[in-house]
Amino acid sequence: MEIAFVLYPGMTALDLIGPYEVLAHQEGVAAHFVAATGEPVTADAGLVIAPTTTFGELDRADVVVVPGSSAWERVLADGAVAAWLREVHPTATWTTSVCTGSTLLAEAGILTGRPATTHWAVRDALAARGAVVSTDRVVRDGSVITAAGVSAGIDMALTLVGLIWGDDRAKFTQLVIEYAPEPPYDAGSPETAPAELVAFARSALEGRSA
Amino acid sequence: MEIAFVLYPGMTALDLIGPYEVLAHQEGVAAHFVAATGEPVTADAGLVIAPTTTFGELDRADVVVVPGSSAWERVLADGAVAAWLREVHPTATWTTSVCTGSTLLAEAGILTGRPATTHWAVRDALAARGAVVSTDRVVRDGSVITAAGVSAGIDMALTLVGLIWGDDRAKFTQLVIEYAPEPPYDAGSPETAPAELVAFARSALEGRSA
Numbered sequence: 001m002e003i004a005f006v007l008y009p010g011m012t013a014l015d016l017i018g019p020y021e022v023l024a025h026q027e028g029v030a031a032h033f034v035a036a037t038g039e040p041v042t043a044d045a046g047l048v049i050a051p052t053t054t055f056g057e058l059d060r061a062d063v064v065v066v067p068g069s070s071a072w073e074r075v076l077a078d079g080a081v082a083a084w085l086r087e088v089h090p091t092a093t094w095t096t097s098v099c100t101g102s103t104l105l106a107e108a109g110i111l112t113g114r115p116a117t118t119h120w121a122v123r124d125a126l127a128a129r130g131a132v133v134s135t136d137r138v139v140r141d142g143s144v145i146t147a148a149g150v151s152a153g154i155d156m157a158l159t160l161v162g163l164i165w166g167d168d169r170a171k172f173t174q175l176v177i178e179y180a181p182e183p184p185y186d187a188g189s190p191e192t193a194p195a196e197l198v199a200f201a202r203s204a205l206e207g208r209s210a
Numbered sequence: 211m212e213i214a215f216v217l218y219p220g221m222t223a224l225d226l227i228g229p230y231e232v233l234a235h236q237e238g239v240a241a242h243f244v245a246a247t248g249e250p251v252t253a254d255a256g257l258v259i260a261p262t263t264t265f266g267e268l269d270r271a272d273v274v275v276v277p278g279s280s281a282w283e284r285v286l287a288d289g290a291v292a293a294w295l296r297e298v299h300p301t302a303t304w305t306t307s308v309c310t311g312s313t314l315l316a317e318a319g320i321l322t323g324r325p326a327t328t329h330w331a332v333r334d335a336l337a338a339r340g341a342v343v344s345t346d347r348v349v350r351d352g353s354v355i356t357a358a359g360v361s362a363g364i365d366m367a368l369t370l371v372g373l374i375w376g377d378d379r380a381k382f383t384q385l386v387i388e389y390a391p392e393p394p395y396d397a398g399s400p401e402t403a404p405a406e407l408v409a410f411a412r413s414a415l416e417g418r419s420a
Contacts (some may be wrong), residue, residue, distance in 0.1 A: 010344055012231070013227050013230065013231060014227050014230075014231035014387065017224050017227040017257070018224060018227075018228075018338075019223035020223065020224075020255065020257060021222070021223060021255065022359065024255035024256055024257075025254075025255050031255060031256045031257075033256075033257065033258070035266060038351075040260050042251075043236075045230065045231065045234035045235050045241060045258065046234055046241045046243075046262075047227070047230060047234075047241075047243065048243070048259065048260035048262070049258065049259060049260070050250050050258035050260060051255065052256075052258070054228075066273060080238045083398070092211055095372065099388075109235060116218045117399040119388060121245070122335030123214075125319050137255060137390070137392045138392070138394075148388050149386070149387060149388025149391070150231065150386070150387035150388055151364065151387050151388060151389040151391065152384065152388055152392075154391070155391065155393060155394060157393050158393065158394050158395065159394050162394060162395075166393070168407075170394065170395060171395045171397035171403065171404075171407060172410065172411055172414075173285065173405060174393060174395050174397045174399075175397050175399070175400070175403045175407060175408065175411045176359070176360070176397060176411055176414075176415065177224065177358070177359060177360035177361050177398075178309075178329060178330060178358050178359025178362055178398060179361040179393050180347070180389035180393075180398030180399040180401075180402065181361065181364070181365065181389075181393065181398070182347045182348070183364075183365060183384060183389050183390070184348075184364050184365060184368050184372060184380065185366065185368065185372075185377070185380060185381045185384050187381035187384045187385050188278050188384045188385060188387075188388060188389040188391070189388060189390035190385070191390075193381065193384075194381075195383045197381060197382060197385060198385065200315075200382065201382055204382075204386075205386065
């Protein structure tokens with residue numbers, strides 16, 4: 001089982017590392033970290049990850065995981081990730097995104113007319129690119145699974161382990177990563193956070209995306 | 211505010227990247243990825259992270275974050291991380307661990323007689339090394355904060371943001387990473403998982419640690 005974890009400059013590392021931690025330990029998995037070039041990739045808060053392969057070298061995968069970025073509009077404009085997704089998606093059993101990684105799936109034509117979710121701050125932007133946007137944390141439509149912002153990748157990946165390897169293996173994985181979350185606040189979604197905080201965060205994120 | 215994120219071969223990446231995503235975006239933070247040498251470090255499921263500095267070069271930090279490893283006994287035997295922790299801990303305002311990273315703090319003498327938490331599977335091993343082990347997800351004792359297994363680093367780091375920058379900033383961060391978890395199963399702790407799954411996972415993890 002070949003799993004392609006997509007890397008690009010300015011990506012949000014936790015979008016990728018949440019699913020990686022859940023998926024890459026499964027039996028028979030070969031984890032590939034794929035980027036435009038072999039050069040190390042710097043995430044949006046300074047973490048540097050080394051690719052193991054490139055878009056040119058990896059032309060198929062059983063599972064594709066696409067992280068988002070606070071600078072997602074720049075990543076769309078660059079075009080490299082979406083171009084690779086157009087090529088590799090037809091070979092994949094599961095194509096997945098976390099956070100604004102959904103906009104890259106949309107750019108590649110994968111979400112046109114499909115139910116999908118994304119980071120709460122870009123729901124309108126994703127709808128404008130042809131997806132039928134849901135506010136759910138994880139949305140599965142056929143072979144495509146999308147997750148909401150950043151930390152939702154963990155929920156998405158556990159769902160995917162259940163689909164591929166079964167519920168028992170997914171529960172084992174949840175126990176191994178001790179995923180019994182206890183957020184110290186109740187501000188993790190625009191539905192529960194104070195309205196003024198949501199407005200402030202939306203504005204701060206728009207500042208980062210340009 | 212200098213934050214040292216500790217890297218070592220065989221580490222569990224999500225232990226570190228959860229706290230990194232929460233802490234490294236805060237205003238005024240300089241994120242350092244510190245390892246024994248400048249060579250890229252391979253985590254326990256294949257992710258390769260590049261250090262930005264070494265234990266020899268970085269002799270102080272405001273915050274230290276120590277991840278765990280499924281091979282934690284080998285990491286203790288190696289000794290490099292614990293030796294550096296003995297040097298840097300007295301300079302730090304906050305010393306933190308995630309998962310079995312607690313055993314490295316204990317080895318450095320930081321947890322002797324202190325309340326602390328860890329991955330559920332190594333509670334006895336941590337107690338044997340002098341800590342007063344709690345089953346809580348996040349434990350603060352003075353300047354030391356320990357977190358339970360893997361995903362608990364996110365809860366720990368949000369708690370720390372609240373302590374350093376205040377509750378409003380922590381809530382903002384929670385909203386930005388859309389941390390409103392919805393685990394698809396209720397198997398994330400030994401208290402909620404089926405007993406036979408806990409026994410199976412304990413045995414599997416012991417196989418990995420040697």
